Amino acid sequence: MQASRYHGQRDVRVDDVDDPTLGPDEVRIEVDSCGICGSDLHEYVAGPIFVPDRDPHPLTGERLPITMGHEFGGVITAVGDGVSTHEKGQAVAVNPIVWCGECRYCVEGKYHLCESVGFVGLSGGGGGFSERVTVPAVQAVPLPDGVPTEHGALVEPFSVGLHAVRRSGLQAGDSVAVFGSGPIGLAVVQAARAAGAGRIFVSEPREARRSLARESGADDLVDPTETDPVEYVHAETGGGTDVTFEVAGIETTFKQALETAKADGRVTIVSIFEGEISMHPNTIVLGERAVTGTLAYLGGPLSDREFGAVLRLFGDGELDPEALVTARIDLPDVVDEGFDELLDGESEHVKILVRP
Numbered sequence: 523m524q525a526s527r528y529h530g531q532r533d534v535r536v537d538d539v540d541d542p543t544l545g546p547d548e549v550r551i552e553v554d555s556c557g558i559c560g561s562d563l564h565e566y567v568a569g570p571i572f573v574p575d576r577d578p579h580p581l582t583g584e585r586l587p588i589t590m591g592h593e594f595g596g597v598i599t600a601v602g603d604g605v606s607t608h609e610k611g612q613a614v615a616v617n618p619i620v621w622c623g624e625c626r627y628c629v630e631g632k633y634h635l636c637e638s639v640g641f642v643g644l645s646g647g648g649g650g651f652s653e654r655v656t657v658p659a660v661q662a663v664p665l666p667d668g669v670p671t672e673h674g675a676l677v678e679p680f681s682v683g684l685h686a687v688r689r690s691g692l693q694a695g696d697s698v699a700v701f702g703s704g705p706i707g708l709a710v711v712q713a714a715r716a717a718g719a720g721r722i723f724v725s726e727p728r729e730a731r732r733s734l735a736r737e738s739g740a741d742d743l744v745d746p747t748e749t750d751p752v753e754y755v756h757a758e759t760g761g762g763t764d765v766t767f768e769v770a771g772i773e774t775t776f777k778q779a780l781e782t783a784k785a786d787g788r789v790t791i792v793s794i795f796e797g798e799i800s801m802h803p804n805t806i807v808l809g810e811r812a813v814t815g816t817l818a819y820l821g822g823p824l825s826d827r828e829f830g831a832v833l834r835l836f837g838d839g840e841l842d843p844e845a846l847v848t849a850r851i852d853l854p855d856v857v858d859e860g861f862d863e864l865l866d867g868e869s870e871h872v873k874i875l876v877r878p
């Protein structure tokens with residue numbers, strides 16, 4: 523079968539590989555769609571970061587070349603021995619977290635913080651940029667009736683957004699500011715809206731992304747190249763929002779997220795940064811602000827907790843996955859029409875789905 527594999531920096535190829543074997547407690551999935559993620563782009567231009575390079579991943583035992591794609595869904599075509607929870611023909615979204623089950627975080631149920639954490643599509647175990655994948659059945663979360671199979675690919679980024687909102691402690695009616703409205707920023711906006719947020723501000727330099735933020739439920743849009751978002755939000759809210767989210771991963775937006783939160787407000791950092799930044803700690807101390815990190819979503823035996831919640835919200839229309847999708851492409855075009863397109867700073871694309 524065809525699979526798009528990471529061989530090294532700027533070296534992603536569509537290879538012919540063997541079909542994955544089906545073990546006990548696993549399901550085989552015919553991939554319908556797989557989203558291209560910001561972390562795929564990071565691996566491509568600056569990697570290997572998550573992809574095991576010299577040493578094999580401790581849980582998958584694999585090193586590059588690695589099949590990419592961790593945001594995917596499809597239809598089950600076979601179930602392994604011992605699987606009674608799933609059946610052939612079922613549409614599922616895959617929770618890609620790979621966990622050890624033995625470290626202190628796994629014992630505490632925080633599988634996404636596992637000391638050996640990995641992701642299907644980055645750490646081995648196949649990936650969504652291929653025709654077929656096998657995963658443990660517990661990682662295959664069934665789609666409710668009415669949710670198109672294709673939207674299985676959007677459950678992962680929306681789970682990042684949902685988990686971030688849960689981590690933020692957002693209460694119904696709270697005012698919110700979101701810095702950056704790429705795919706995860708948009709998912710945060712939608713999850714905050716679904717959680718009952720009050721007024722939502724979004725600061726984003728790209729026009730196309732601001733208009734998607736509007737579609738996703740933002741009330742106020744700021745172009746930070748023209749208006750100082752901190753001053754604007756302070757003026758509009760009488761001194762800052764209850765909650766802010768940093769979803770751009772640069773020093774400027776980190777500081778803006780801190781300064782835009784009111785005193786006693788809560789700041790949630792969603793981005794992964796490429797390096798150190800400088801900031802004044804008193805911004806946190808003098809306003810008694812709380813700063814929280816958020817990573818991924820619940821996984822392992824809890825794979826269906828946040829994935830399932832997202833799917834129910836897809837089904838109810840509370841979350842709108844289609845608002846993120848700007849293109850659909852075929853597997854052989856993943857680099858030219860996918861990675862390269864998204865890396866173009868002028869691009870209007872947000873989420874590109876690959877159809878193997």
Ligand SMILES: [Zn+2]
Pocket residue numbers: 559560561592593678679
């Ligand atoms: Zn992702």
Ligand SMILES: [Zn+2]
Pocket residue numbers: 621622623624625626627628635636637638
């Ligand atoms: Zn563990």
